[in-house]
Amino acid sequence: MKLPFSNLRVRIETRADNPGWIGLLSSILGVVLALFFGGLLLKVAGAGNPIATYREIFKEAFGMPADWLAGIKALTTGTSCPKGMLCFGPLSDTLVKTAPIMLTTLACIVAFRMKLWNIGADGQMFMGAWAATAVAIFLLPKDTNRVVMLSSMAIAGILAGGIYGFIPGFLKARLNINEIITTLMLNYVAYKWLEFFVVVGPWSLGDFESTGNFSKSATWPRLTEYVKSNPVFAGLTVHPGIFLGIGAAILLAWLLFRSRWGFQIRVIGDNPKAARYAGINLAKNIILVMVMSGALAGLAGMNEVAALRTLTGRFQRGYGFTGVIVAWLSRLNPFAAILVSFLFGGLVVGTKLIQPQGISSMLQGVIMFVVIGTELLFRYRVRFEKPEVILPVTGGVNEL
Amino acid sequence: MVETSIAFEMKAIVKRFPGVVANDRVDFSCQIGEVHALLGENGAGKSTLMNVLAGLYRPEAGEIYVGGKRVSFRSPQDAILNGIGMVHQHFMLVPQHSVAENMVLGLRKPRFFLDLTRVEEQVKALGEQYNLNVNPRAKIWELSVGEQQRVEVLKMLFRGTKVLILDEPTSVLTPQEVDSLFHTLRDMTKRGHTIIFISHKLDEVLAIADHVTVMRRGKVTAFGISSKGVTKPQLARLMVGREVLFQVEKKKCETGEIVLNIEKLRAENDRGLPALRDISLKLHAGEIVGIAGVAGNGQRELAEVLTGLRRSTGGTITLLDRKLDDNTRWQEVGQSMAHIPEDRGSVGSVPGLSIAENLILKNYFRPPISSGLSIDRMKVRQNATRLVDEYQIATPSIDVPVRMLSGGNLQKVILARETSGHPKLMIAVHPTRGLDVGATEAVHKILIKQCEGGAAILLISEDLDELCALSDRIAVIYEGKLVGEVLADSVDISRIGLMMAGVKADS
Numbered sequence: 001m002k003l004p005f006s007n008l009r010v011r012i013e014t015r016a017d018n019p020g021w022i023g024l025l026s027s028i029l030g031v032v033l034a035l036f037f038g039g040l041l042l043k044v045a046g047a048g049n050p051i052a053t054y055r056e057i058f059k060e061a062f063g064m065p066a067d068w069l070a071g072i073k074a075l076t077t078g079t080s081c082p083k084g085m086l087c088f089g090p091l092s093d094t095l096v097k098t099a100p101i102m103l104t105t106l107a108c109i110v111a112f113r114m115k116l117w118n119i120g121a122d123g124q125m126f127m128g129a130w131a132a133t134a135v136a137i138f139l140l141p142k143d144t145n146r147v148v149m150l151s152s153m154a155i156a157g158i159l160a161g162g163i164y165g166f167i168p169g170f171l172k173a174r175l176n177i178n179e180i181i182t183t184l185m186l187n188y189v190a191y192k193w194l195e196f197f198v199v200v201g202p203w204s205l206g207d208f209e210s211t212g213n214f215s216k217s218a219t220w221p222r223l224t225e226y227v228k229s230n231p232v233f234a235g236l237t238v239h240p241g242i243f244l245g246i247g248a249a250i251l252l253a254w255l256l257f258r259s260r261w262g263f264q265i266r267v268i269g270d271n272p273k274a275a276r277y278a279g280i281n282l283a284k285n286i287i288l289v290m291v292m293s294g295a296l297a298g299l300a301g302m303n304e305v306a307a308l309r310t311l312t313g314r315f316q317r318g319y320g321f322t323g324v325i326v327a328w329l330s331r332l333n334p335f336a337a338i339l340v341s342f343l344f345g346g347l348v349v350g351t352k353l354i355q356p357q358g359i360s361s362m363l364q365g366v367i368m369f370v371v372i373g374t375e376l377l378f379r380y381r382v383r384f385e386k387p388e389v390i391l392p393v394t395g396g397v398n399e400l
Numbered sequence: 401m402v403e404t405s406i407a408f409e410m411k412a413i414v415k416r417f418p419g420v421v422a423n424d425r426v427d428f429s430c431q432i433g434e435v436h437a438l439l440g441e442n443g444a445g446k447s448t449l450m451n452v453l454a455g456l457y458r459p460e461a462g463e464i465y466v467g468g469k470r471v472s473f474r475s476p477q478d479a480i481l482n483g484i485g486m487v488h489q490h491f492m493l494v495p496q497h498s499v500a501e502n503m504v505l506g507l508r509k510p511r512f513f514l515d516l517t518r519v520e521e522q523v524k525a526l527g528e529q530y531n532l533n534v535n536p537r538a539k540i541w542e543l544s545v546g547e548q549q550r551v552e553v554l555k556m557l558f559r560g561t562k563v564l565i566l567d568e569p570t571s572v573l574t575p576q577e578v579d580s581l582f583h584t585l586r587d588m589t590k591r592g593h594t595i596i597f598i599s600h601k602l603d604e605v606l607a608i609a610d611h612v613t614v615m616r617r618g619k620v621t622a623f624g625i626s627s628k629g630v631t632k633p634q635l636a637r638l639m640v641g642r643e644v645l646f647q648v649e650k651k652k653c654e655t656g657e658i659v660l661n662i663e664k665l666r667a668e669n670d671r672g673l674p675a676l677r678d679i680s681l682k683l684h685a686g687e688i689v690g691i692a693g694v695a696g697n698g699q700r701e702l703a704e705v706l707t708g709l710r711r712s713t714g715g716t717i718t719l720l721d722r723k724l725d726d727n728t729r730w731q732e733v734g735q736s737m738a739h740i741p742e743d744r745g746s747v748g749s750v751p752g753l754s755i756a757e758n759l760i761l762k763n764y765f766r767p768p769i770s771s772g773l774s775i776d777r778m779k780v781r782q783n784a785t786r787l788v789d790e791y792q793i794a795t796p797s798i799d800v801p802v803r804m805l806s807g808g809n810l811q812k813v814i815l816a817r818e819t820s821g822h823p824k825l826m827i828a829v830h831p832t833r834g835l836d837v838g839a840t841e842a843v844h845k846i847l848i849k850q851c852e853g854g855a856a857i858l859l860i861s862e863d864l865d866e867l868c869a870l871s872d873r874i875a876v877i878y879e880g881k882l883v884g885e886v887l888a889d890s891v892d893i894s895r896i897g898l899m900m901a902g903v904k905a906d907s
Binding site: 254258259260261263266267270271273274275276277278279 | 707708709739741743746747748749750751752753757760761762764765770773774775777
């Protein structure tokens with residue numbers, strides 16, 4: 001028996017036209033399709049009705065429009081929010097998660113623009129967190145001025161991340177060692193490094209697997225600290241880290257599209273041979289870009305400890321990998337990265353309470369998968385056709 | 401029966417590429433046992449049509465008949481099953497493998513045991529039969545380009561090909577090797593093979609073909625005209641669509657001071673073998689010096705060493721009284737030295753960046769384009785608008801990525817960038833390779849204008865006609881040595897040909 005369509009041949013060919021909106025469309029379609037497939041998986045995983053679940057995720061991540069309105073009203077009148085934490089609580093939590101995602105995303109973008117596949121932003125972030133903690137607890141006195149303290153921590157995070165990015169960059173530039181392998185492996189070195197200091201090593205407070213709380217000057221000021229000026233701020237943990245991310249995005253966009261160095265990066269990323277022909281020093285730029293990438297990830301680490309107010313053995317892994325996904329979804333555009341990071345921050349916050357655990361990572365994976373898949377479909381055309389007869393002709397020394 | 405004399409027939413073939421219709425309802429067929437030339441400018445669609453016939457491309461529409469039966473090729477294997485094989489411009493051989501090993505590469509038989517000795521005997525026998533002698537045990541990389549081409553032809557015969565397509569087979573050969581190839585091809589037609597000969601060189605086509613089909617802009621403008629009663633100008637008109645001047649108008653330039661002085665220059669190729677052996681050459685202002693030679697005799701290395709892309713292992717380069725070392729040459733490129741690299745797409749330009757950005761590739765770090773750390777976008781756009789206009793680059797906008805441009809327009813972008821800074825020295829490597837007649841004319845005009853403006857030009861080319869038309873002097877390079885030099889106004893092509901093959905100039 002013949003199956004229907006079994007005589008059809010699939011034919012994949014490049015599309016003749018490839019306009020720019022295809023990228024945007026495939027990103028959006030990718031997210032929509034990912035939500036669909038994710039819904040199927042949610043159903044299978046026993047998380048109940050997918051639509052209700054998504055609604056719940058949205059509510060957890062961003063809150064409800066009616067509650068925002070109530071919050072805005074309370075904000076202007078100077079009264080406390082009628083719904084309590086429901087007004088701006090979710091948004092605040094999401095913004096707190098957005099900041100590290102945004103910074104690791106930017107770290108990935110700068111490297112990916114030059115086709116350097118830095119998947120070690122996670123490790124670089126860990127090193128940044130470690131160095132910022134060293135400054136906060138061990139190097140500067142507790143009563144240091146807050147601005148001085150936070151700036152010093154940021155510089156330490158940038159330096160540590162930068163140095164940690166320098167290692168694979170140097171190996172790539174001088175010895176042509178594959179940066180994918182080195183950055184990936186250095187992640188685990190960084191995890192263990194932190195674990196050594198915090199869990200068993202010199203920074204551990206006995207059984208707490210923690211450095212203990214930072215002094216107030218070493219933490220981001222949260223909105224809730226200003227509850228006296230407006231009661232709506234009560235309980236909101238949002239902090240200026242998000243501006244660090246936005247500032248870095250603007251700086252990176254300027255660097256990439258307006259500066260001499262960015263021009264070099266884009267030339268190398270597109271065609272290294274032409275870069276050499278134009279007299280651009282490849283080795284130097286590989287190292288510089290990896291340092292820059294590591295520095296941004298290191299800053300993410302500093303931001304995280306300043307927000308968490310402590311460094312523990314359970315310091316969150318995986319921001320660096322989320323950064324890879326967000327970088328692709330934003331098509332390596334720093335401004336798009338601001339928006340996509342925010343959405344992914346929401347995804348992380350919104351899925352926190354959902355059972356089974358790990359829904360966030362699953363959805364991230366599905367989104368990445370589907371976006372790459374849809375992009376392929378847009379870039380190529382798939383045609384089905386009936387095969388025609390092939391006539392073998394004999395002759396020659398060897399037949400096939 | 402009439403049908404038996406037709407080797408194959410292509411009907412209303414349509415093949416599109418991004419932005420172009422490469423084949424627009426093309427009909428084509430060949431008689432068994434003829435040499436049929438497919439003539440056209442680059443980009444006319446002749447290679448595309450033959451890639452369709454050889455199973456490499458699949459047409460969007462159209463039908464192919466072999467021996468009267470309709471066929472559809474999904475891969476070159478399908479085409480070979482039907483007796484159609486193609487020798488591409490870039491050879492499809494594995495350099496580290498022997499000739500015999502390359503023969504069986506991709507064959508489905510034998511399945512398990514490879515009897516190479518038998519294959520070697522068969523290859524030897526085939527070679528003798530068709531006068532294509534090559535040692536079946538030699539590794540491909542040990543062979544000259546001409547020999548490699550023979551291996552490609554043998555490979556097709558070995559697979560039982562009856563229809564052999566040759567894509568610009570003479571571009572890599574010396575005049576003497578061309579003669580030998582033509583001899584083999586005639587021999588093959590006597591044995592019932594059909595040859596399709598793709599070319600844009602009129603003399604060759606008239607010398608070898610029985611019939612000529614001319615293509616222009618994806619369409620056939622003349623099908624199967626007999627090569628007997630047709631003249632070169634007639635073919636050229638069919639090919640270009642207008643009258644063509646075969647002679648470039650070039651005034652004798654005033655030669656001035658010595659711009660470039662190369663003394664005993666040595667360099668190695670990528671494999672670490674000597675590629676340049678004591679090259680000495682002087683270039684004067686206002687002079688075009690041609691370097692003739694078969695591909696792979698050190699031309700690429702010479703250009704790369706001069707422009708700082710490759711280190712020299714000895715000798716000196718002096719540019720306008722300044723000795724250049726390996727580190728300073730990079731800075732020279734883009735200031736007083738311009739470089740038209742042989743590979744437009746992969747070296748000379750950045751495909752994904754816009755025309756405007758490609759135009760500043762060499763001066764993005766200098767005023768007025770750059771001020772401080774940033775690049776002045778207004779200046780970039782002004783620069784691009786001016787150059788697009790001045791060099792007549794056909795494009796809808798200066799923001800188009802250069803990968804969308806045709807070869808001719810891309811070359812104009814590169815020339816605009818390289819010549820707009822009024823260089824003292826230009827290194828031009830195959831500046832018109834793959835360009836159509838119109839674009840070639842434009843490139844030649846730009847080069848001559850530079851020369852009249854007092855620049856010294858080193859023109860490295862495989863096209864002897866181009867060298868003769870443009871150069872004041874022609875030096876011949878063979879195995880990394882300059883083996884002789886002739887003045888272009890008293891040039892004798894056959895003498896250059898002999899020197900290209902390594903025969904000493906004075907013999």
